[in-house]
Amino acid sequence: MGSSILTASFRRSGENNALHCEGVPLARIAETVGTPVFVYSSAEIRLQYEKLKGALEGIPHRIHYSVKANSSLGVLAVLRELGAGVDIVSGGELHRALLAGFTGDDVVFSGVGKTAPEIREALRAGVRFFNVESEGELRAIDALASEDGLIAPVAIRVNPEVDVDTPHEYTRTGGRGHKFGIPYDEAEAVALLATELANVRLVGLDMHVGSQLTRMEPYERGVARLLDLVELLPSRARADLRWLDLGGGLAVPYDVDDDKVDLGAFAAVARRAARSSGLELVIEPGRFLVANAGVLVTRVLYRKRSGGKDYVIADAGMTELLRPSHYHAHHGVERVEEPHRAEIETADVVDVVGPVCESGDFLALDRKLASVEPGDLLAILSAGAYAYVMASNYNSRQKPPEVLVDGNRFGVVTDRETRDDLTRLERTVPAWRE
Ligand SMILES: *Cc1c(COP(=O)(O)O)cnc(C)c1O
Numbered sequence: 001m002g003s004s005i006l007t008a009s010f011r012r013s014g015e016n017n018a019l020h021c022e023g024v025p026l027a028r029i030a031e032t033v034g035t036p037v038f039v040y041s042s043a044e045i046r047l048q049y050e051k052l053k054g055a056l057e058g059i060p061h062r063i064h065y066s067v068k069a070n071s072s073l074g075v076l077a078v079l080r081e082l083g084a085g086v087d088i089v090s091g092g093e094l095h096r097a098l099l100a101g102f103t104g105d106d107v108v109f110s111g112v113g114k115t116a117p118e119i120r121e122a123l124r125a126g127v128r129f130f131n132v133e134s135e136g137e138l139r140a141i142d143a144l145a146s147e148d149g150l151i152a153p154v155a156i157r158v159n160p161e162v163d164v165d166t167p168h169e170y171t172r173t174g175g176r177g178h179k180f181g182i183p184y185d186e187a188e189a190v191a192l193l194a195t196e197l198a199n200v201r202l203v204g205l206d207m208h209v210g211s212q213l214t215r216m217e218p219y220e221r222g223v224a225r226l227l228d229l230v231e232l233l234p235s236r237a238r239a240d241l242r243w244l245d246l247g248g249g250l251a252v253p254y255d256v257d258d259d260k261v262d263l264g265a266f267a268a269v270a271r272r273a274a275r276s277s278g279l280e281l282v283i284e285p286g287r288f289l290v291a292n293a294g295v296l297v298t299r300v301l302y303r304k305r306s307g308g309k310d311y312v313i314a315d316a317g318m319t320e321l322l323r324p325s326h327y328h329a330h331h332g333v334e335r336v337e338e339p340h341r342a343e344i345e346t347a348d349v350v351d352v353v354g355p356v357c358e359s360g361d362f363l364a365l366d367r368k369l370a371s372v373e374p375g376d377l378l379a380i381l382s383a384g385a386y387a388y389v390m391a392s393n394y395n396s397r398q399k400p401p402e403v404l405v406d407g408n409r410f411g412v413v414t415d416r417e418t419r420d421d422l423t424r425l426e427r428t429v430p431a432w433r434e
Contacts, residue, residue, distance in 0.1 A: 294384025317354010
């Protein structure tokens with residue numbers, strides 16, 4: 001059945017024990033901005049960042065936040081202030097990073113399918129390095145850099161081919177046969193090619209083995225394979241090596257019973273990797289920094305009973321939060337107003353579903369919720385990562401706003417989409433051509 005995780009930044013307080021984000025009642029945000037709405041705690045993001053930074057103290061490293069987890073400009077600005085760099089996977093993310101005040105030097109460019117225009121943009125922005133995922137991409141970067149008279153710094157993303165035991169197969173990326181990275185037995189040849197091409201410089205080796213990792217073995221085994229590769233390279237290929245990029249994947253708990261990542265154990269792996277390679281580390285956490293810093297606040301529209309099941313129909317669904325439907329992910333659900341004791345005792349087991357015309361449109365299944373009535377507000381927890389960024393306009397629904405909280409203040413960082421936004425790029429009569 002599962003239950004909820006309330007971090008220090010989301011807690012009940014005040015007379016009626018209402019759910020707050022830092023000093024702000026979630027109900028007040030819902031009343032001001034409407035529902036559904038994503039609410040992010042800047043304090044929680046800072047806390048997670050400082051925890052990781054603290055654990056890695058004394059190890060030469062850079063933290064490059066993985067923008068795809070939550071690419072809101074408001075969130076990016078919080079991370080930039082903390083001193084983070086970014087890890088991007090598209091030209092669109094580069095655009096966002098630059099708008100949020102990051103410079104090219106703050107950027108590492110990953111991703112398996114970089115297009116020529118994206119590579120050109122990144123070269124001109126002066127990104128710190130490209131994580132290269134195939135020989136073809138390496139040759140494309142070399143050719144494009146040559147056109148501009150530039151030398152592109154590259155790291156080889158190696159598929160370390162380690163077994164990864166993440167909660168869902170879609171979040172495993174570093175196993176044999178995955179589309180990501182260069183197959184281990186070809187990595188040496190591609191690294192050598194990088195030292196031969198005139199307009200690239202081999203500055204690092206990289207891996208990203210998966211997401212929601214709690215055990216350290218995949219990191220450990222991956223690092224060992226990267227280090228083996230360094231040993232294989234002739235000294236001319238090692239001359240400019242500076243970075244060992246361990247990727248992202250640090251887990252967060254979504255449920256009270258979930259394993260938590262042991263940052264001390266991670267730091268131990270990182271310390272050994274830095275020592276034995278003599279290289280500086282790059283870490284690309286996404287989820288770890290933002291997942292539990294966000295909630296999705298939704299209002300209950302209706303209740304109904306069908307086929308022996310109780311349904312709570314909310315004004316948010318898979319269009320706002322796809323993870324339950326796409327990954328069968330668990331998200332805690334809390335009433336924003338504290339239910340009375342009697343209500344808790346008579347709690348029903350319900351499915352919390354959205355308004356989208358799709359049977360896979362649910363937020364939580366078989367959850368014990370104290371007498372939820374139409375009009376009540378619910379907070380769907382752990383909605384800071386892979387949530388808004390996966391929102392869609394399916395059923396012509398408008399994307400919700402994003403609100404950032406800092407202490408006793410809150411402010412909209414993304415407006416709710418308007419009806420005009422829905423059709424802005426469309427026309428009823430085609431722009432005919434012959
Ligand atoms: C998605 C991704 C990350 C971040 O993963 P998390 O599980 O959110 O930490 C880091 N690096 C790369 C290359 C990625 O694709």
